[in-house]
Amino acid sequence: MAVNFVRPMIPKLATDPWAIQFDAQGHLKHLLTIEGLGPTWITRILDTAENFMSVSDREIKKVPLLRGRTVVNLFFESSTRTRTTFELAAKRLSADVLNINLSTSATTKGESLLDTLRNIEAMQADMFVVRHEQSGAAHFIARHVAPHVSVLNAGDGWHAHPTQALLDAFTIRRIKGDFAPLRIAIVGDVKHSRVARSQIHAFNSLNVGELRVIGPRTLIPNDIEPLGVRVFHDMRQGLKDVDVIIMLRLQRERMEGGLLPTEQEFYRLYGLTEEKLGWAKPDAIVMHPGPANRGVEIESRVADGPQSVILEQVSNGIGVRMAVMALCMSAES
Amino acid sequence: MAVNFVRPMIPKLATDPWAIQFDAQGHLKHLLTIEGLGPTWITRILDTAENFMSVSDREIKKVPLLRGRTVVNLFFESSTRTRTTFELAAKRLSADVLNINLSTSATTKGESLLDTLRNIEAMQADMFVVRHEQSGAAHFIARHVAPHVSVLNAGDGWHAHPTQALLDAFTIRRIKGDFAPLRIAIVGDVKHSRVARSQIHAFNSLNVGELRVIGPRTLIPNDIEPLGVRVFHDMRQGLKDVDVIIMLRLQRERMEGGLLPTEQEFYRLYGLTEEKLGWAKPDAIVMHPGPANRGVEIESRVADGPQSVILEQVSNGIGVRMAVMALCMSAES
Amino acid sequence: MAVNFVRPMIPKLATDPWAIQFDAQGHLKHLLTIEGLGPTWITRILDTAENFMSVSDREIKKVPLLRGRTVVNLFFESSTRTRTTFELAAKRLSADVLNINLSTSATTKGESLLDTLRNIEAMQADMFVVRHEQSGAAHFIARHVAPHVSVLNAGDGWHAHPTQALLDAFTIRRIKGDFAPLRIAIVGDVKHSRVARSQIHAFNSLNVGELRVIGPRTLIPNDIEPLGVRVFHDMRQGLKDVDVIIMLRLQRERMEGGLLPTEQEFYRLYGLTEEKLGWAKPDAIVMHPGPANRGVEIESRVADGPQSVILEQVSNGIGVRMAVMALCMSAES
Known part of the structure; x- marks a missing residue:
């Protein structure tokens, strides 16, 4: 690893x-x-x-x-x-x-x-x-x-944030069973996220079929591909055939200036709306470590919708x- | 009701x-x-x-x-x-x-x-x-x-504040027994008091003999009489023949300006002193939801006196x- | 007493x-x-x-x-x-x-x-x-x-601070056994210390062999000798033949201005360094009620050293x- x-x-x-x-x-x-x-x-x-x-x-x-x-x-x-x-x-x-x-x-x-x-x-x-x-x-x-x-x-x-990654793996296993056939996408501010770091290590260890990260170039670390992760900057391509979508919280308090254009622009490109959710598999589940910024990372109808397992994570x-x-x-x- | x-x-x-x-x-x-x-x-x-x-x-x-x-x-x-x-x-x-x-x-x-x-x-x-x-x-x-x-x-x-009203009813029942023969007076800032609202509903439900509110016009709601409450603006008249006196806390933080002349004036007219307590029945009990403003709503000698049941309420x-x-x-x- | x-x-x-x-x-x-x-x-x-x-x-x-x-x-x-x-x-x-x-x-x-x-x-x-x-x-x-x-x-x-004095006595008894043969020195800001007051009463009651206080004139109360305490203003003299050294915390928040020259000066004269510790008995124990100001009352190597029982006190x-x-x-x- x-x-x-x-x-x-x-x-x-x-x-x-x-x-x-x-x-x-x-x-x-x-x-x-x-x-x-x-x-x-x-x-x-x-x-x-x-x-x-x-x-x-x-x-x-x-x-x-x-x-x-x-x-x-x-x-x-x-x-x-x-x-x-x-x-x-x-x-x-x-x-x-x-x-x-x-x-x-x-x-x-x-x-x-x-x-x-x-x-x-x-x-x-x-x-x-x-x-x-x-x-x-x-x-x-x-x-x-x-x-x-x-x-x-x-x-x-x-x-x-290892217990967060473990509870995420636990939540996925309870719903999806085996990890091997799964495609999992982690979306958003990967660069500043301790949650994403721990998730990548956990999913690699558990032999997840394919692990993707999706986000703007400014919020994806340069050295992430050697970890066995596929990088996407386009949501539609990144979500295609995905079983699990993990939205990350924007860590604005850890960002230096200029990394993020505006929250509206981020939402337009990467915020998980019902429309974008349609690009993943029909039975894809939606996760978020919380607390979610509604209207920035995720649309309320998705956070509260039938594919969301956010409260089960808690x-x-x-x-x-x-x-x-x-x-x-x-x-x- | x-x-x-x-x-x-x-x-x-x-x-x-x-x-x-x-x-x-x-x-x-x-x-x-x-x-x-x-x-x-x-x-x-x-x-x-x-x-x-x-x-x-x-x-x-x-x-x-x-x-x-x-x-x-x-x-x-x-x-x-x-x-x-x-x-x-x-x-x-x-x-x-x-x-x-x-x-x-x-x-x-x-x-x-x-x-x-x-x-x-x-x-x-x-x-x-x-x-x-x-x-x-x-x-x-x-x-x-x-x-x-x-x-x-x-x-x-x-x-x-329903548990407050219930503990007040409980305290009265423990001391006075039956509610039917009782005259209860609620004194002070009824207008801003959630405690008074809950008490009025509780005492009505328990068929208290007579329920009075006493206070200046600015601190008594206009629409209170339909609740079966007698309104008094004079302490001597209001306390006559009363079995239970409930002093309310002045909710200055919830008042708009101008409702209250001065605390001294309020105390002079409505503060429960030993003298005013003498206007009620000799075995009347004195209650306060706490914390009491001594020298504003109540005289210390009354709060700590033999007719006070303030600590039993707690x-x-x-x-x-x-x-x-x-x-x-x-x-x- | x-x-x-x-x-x-x-x-x-x-x-x-x-x-x-x-x-x-x-x-x-x-x-x-x-x-x-x-x-x-x-x-x-x-x-x-x-x-x-x-x-x-x-x-x-x-x-x-x-x-x-x-x-x-x-x-x-x-x-x-x-x-x-x-x-x-x-x-x-x-x-x-x-x-x-x-x-x-x-x-x-x-x-x-x-x-x-x-x-x-x-x-x-x-x-x-x-x-x-x-x-x-x-x-x-x-x-x-x-x-x-x-x-x-x-x-x-x-x-x-009676429980502090009791736990200090307890710590000493566990290590040294009998109190009668012991020489105990309390060092530093005795004047503002409730801990020192309680210790002096406890050690007198337990018949400690000899009780000393060491510190600058400004931080030792004038009327302390009638309590059966020997006063020293010089560390070398005060620590000679001592079995237990209790360093006090400088209570700067309780001092009026001018009592203390500078912390550097205090440390030079009364801070417990390895060198000064050598003036006491070789098996002397070092105590502090905590939290210690390292480099003011005590040198880190002494606080963490083999003669320190500070954590046992806790x-x-x-x-x-x-x-x-x-x-x-x-x-x-």
Whole structure:
């Protein structure tokens, strides 16, 4: 699997930056990136998530797997949606949850990140769920935590958002079954998207039949084709015969000036309207990691239409996060 | 029961806006307004609350009724007091609680209210407790949630605050017993008070002997008499022979300019002092939904005096909210 | 035990301000200050904490001692670290925890402190953990709460931080065993430190062999020697033959202008470097209540070095706070 695409964004890592995700026995300890998981671990996570989905469906949604364990949501960048799904996943495993928003607390007292980490760790935290605006932050934390602590990457800069990619794979598998015959298109701002990076690694690992990215030249990285991705700049060509369409969120906050003409122009060329959806296979499903900008990336009638599985992605996110938490804490269901 | 008083504030509702509160079997599903509950449901809620009060009194205050259910406090307007009582009520029923303050989170990413709702719902939330500055917000949400989700109105604009009215009725019943022989006076800023609106509906439904409102012309709505309420502008006349005095909070933040002369003038005419309290029955009780403005609506010696039941209202609020939560989730104690 | 040092800071208290900490049967009810606990209660707390440390070490970290009880963190001054340790301690005892930050909530509606207290109390809270920028705040609250409520002081102004002193004593006892032969030095800004005040009372009560304070004249109170403390203004002399070095955090936010020359100058004279550490006993331990200002109070190599027990202090803080909570709620382990 090629890595040129991702490696430049992780500062000063060892040769195999993903090796740190496993303990000496080869068991998953941290989830920082999709790279290095391979089809075996990805499939194990999806299978475990399938078991947990029944927990969310029944009246009493809790299992006692992580009772007495402490999960700390360490958010350096606020994200109510992501934090909430991790919090719910942890609570449904019966863990205690601490929410720590670090932009507004300890750092104002001049503590360094490492001091903060060490202190929370010393309170016998068992897992850190980390969201950070800088690429590589979760890796950095994983390299420095105590041996008993697991780290989950809940999004770091442009780099990775592995649980999002896993819940997307899970959602596709639930609906489409086998990955091998599928054509999947990822549309929009691939350049600034940690979600797209993680999806590409996951779908490659799962041997998706054909993987496409569609978007304007300014929002598609130059070095992406070695990853086994076909690049399209035209929606009609890109969507032809596609089974799964994944719309990305425009990451305007991460763009330098001039990359994007106007939102109206973007919508005209790449926004997923009912008309453009007609260019894909009739049973194509529509995905979006949320929150969607209606009228920019996607037409409301498509987001709320019969081919959209956007809300199923959210529901599936709970089960997938429960699976990752349980597996990383060596507590398979 | 007349409704002219309330209806103009709810935007575009069906003919019986309260019918949405019940499921197809006639069971209470949402609590949005007191209207439409009728004496049967109000009494059932008060009776259930009576059972739960013993839970709060015993050493282990928890019952497992809502174990594994997720209650989401969706506050678009901050209110630590109200949020806290709903949070405690949910925790004492063993539910998991998520607090989401929406002025500072998802809405900053441009998500619409409906998208936010759908997303939280997709995380398998079972109940939304909604506080919003706009009248009709809880109704709007109840019309759009998934069938398994219950919505509780924790205060919407000028419209309604039904759990407050229920806890007030509960407090009165615990002390005075039967409602039929009682004279109840609601004093102050009736015009801007969602609490007063809900109280009037509740007391009418419970057949309170006589219901009065007292206040300056500028703070009493013109169309209130059809609701079966006697209007007084003079405190001495209004408090004569009264069993229950409910002081309202001045809602200065909801007033347009010029409605209120000065706080000193308001206190002189309508502030409940020991002297004015003497005009009511000797065993009259004094209530206030809190937080009270001492020296504006009420004299401190009255608020802390032997006839005040203000703190009992707070305690009773936990039991009443437990009752509403349990009943709406079809989990009668 | 002399008290001139502390008494001026507590406004208008009765002759024995610490007597309020005990109920009529002489059982510990509140923890407001170390004064008045005596060696018996301090030792009982440390022994109970020792039992609880095994709870934090085992896989399921919870004990059901406070199941169904409600602990309210009432923070008038934000402190994520302290709040978090109390929250974890309460959760590991299976209590329900409410976090209320009062600078941003009820007080903005003009409620007085007492009204806020009475309201939260009426929600059947069982314990208040209070952090306040004013000395005496926790005493004030303890004098006014309902009989069933316990109050823990989590730091009040310059006055006291009793759980910090207890966890420091606990940490020392775990490593050094007996207190009688020990020489302990407290270094830095003693004048503005509630931690130092509480430590001095604790170590005197536990009959520490020799207690020293070291710092510039401007940061050592004049009336401290009657407390049985030896004062040093020179680090080399002060650290000679010392077993325990406690570095204090510079409380710049509580200093009036001119007390401190510059941080560089302070570090040169009193910052704990490897060189200065060499002046103490070879097996001396280094402590800091955190968060440490590296390069001001302490050199990084010392903070992270083999003699530092700073992170053990944090871990021990959970056990000590569990012990205090359990004892004050009459629930000895």
